[in-house]
Amino acid sequence: MVRYHKQTRILVAIDCIIFGFDGSELKLLLVQRGLEHEKGKWSLMGGFIQKDEDFVEGSARILNELTGLEGVYMEQLYAFGDVNRDPIERTVSVAYFALIDIHKYEKQLNEDYHAEWFPIKDTPKLIFDHQQMVDMAKEKLRYKAAFHPILFELLPEKFTLPQLQSLYEGIFDYQFDKRNFSRKLQSTKLLVKQKDKDKESSKKGAFYYKLDKRRYAANFHAFLNLIPNPGNLK
Amino acid sequence: MVRYHKQTRILVAIDCIIFGFDGSELKLLLVQRGLEHEKGKWSLMGGFIQKDEDFVEGSARILNELTGLEGVYMEQLYAFGDVNRDPIERTVSVAYFALIDIHKYEKQLNEDYHAEWFPIKDTPKLIFDHQQMVDMAKEKLRYKAAFHPILFELLPEKFTLPQLQSLYEGIFDYQFDKRNFSRKLQSTKLLVKQKDKDKESSKKGAFYYKLDKRRYAANFHAFLNLIPNPGNLK
């Protein structure tokens, strides 16, 4: 086989930033590093890309090996290439981020794995440049969520408007007017009102909604103004 | 030195998508490939990342080696990792895109280099997955330009409102109302009217404007609604 001579070949890793929502706050999934160096320290789900797998396959494999999770929505975030980002040996890392409903994957994510959810506002010190990755992922999530209906990936199939609003409020760290919020989200036509209510969090109960799957698929990339005052974003 | 054993090390390339504006249309800078395989075919500026350089250094070096250009604004686009994207040997590529004023770099980009500008709507067949890279870069440019004052990177220091408008019209392939366009761009407070006029393209002449550098730096990441009907974007 013909090859490119005299070029440096480098380790290529994939690191996954997994965001989850438990109904009240945004969380981050971390594992304790198994490799020797920095063993036991908290880390993103990471691993090296293999000879015959592309990034999509690699990220799915790494996530599955470390957490047991499967079928999770993932999106490329950024490639990190600082020369000394891994002190052992130069490693380029392609970071992916994922959004999941914590409860949906509760059983998959069992004790066989040393993965643990941390509130996004209270995470432990991370190895390498993983904190930088998390910060960038948070920023991208906020940016994207302001204009695209992406946060539904964090919710269970059935959810209430108050739940949806507190998810948005958690992510944007801002209190929205519930009348305006409701009107805006309803105007996307993505929500289908159910006949039953969630009676957990109030006496009156809040009607469940489901996503209109067809419209959701069609509007996933569409531009919607989902939050007030987007001018504050960067 | 400690190393990670039994892991595959892979070639890591950087490919640069260079957009330029000549005052009337958007163009793409391409080179004829120097390496053996597919030699002579048109290609993005590309090269392998070296042992001791990060992506920023690498992209600047590659761009300079192939075009003589220096000091160009670059931004990471996406990492491409398909197993067979380079038929010679597996190569991961981190794509960067750049925006430049063609005339500003006319002299740097001399005949020593086999780089050539092509109208974005009429580019030759490209090697590997470079067309995919270009398509993604175009999409990202449109998306970003709709909300951030990024297109000024394509313009000379002094420019007129009609020039600015035709740049936007070229990129969005849409005719804007000049009264509304002018008002919207002026409302960003980024433009400083000059006392002299460009007399090239009309009898009356059009006043030059310059960027307010301070405000530009402060607003580069700010969210502005720069085009009508952003809802059409994805």
Add this chain to the structure above:
DNA sequence: AATATTAATTGTAAAAAAAACACTTATTAT
């Protein structure tokens, strides 16, 4: 010197979208 030509410049009114704001309702607990 008057007139025609060309493209730049400027304003206003109508429509749509966003923001501000508070009371009623359903249900459970007392």
Add this chain to the structure above:
DNA sequence: ATAATAAGTGTTTTTTTTACAATTAATATT
């Protein structure tokens, strides 16, 4: 029967966006 709690709902005001056409400055023509 009443109190307590959180869900649900409408209207007005303000802001933003859109649609639309006449005037002006400079040059070219007669």
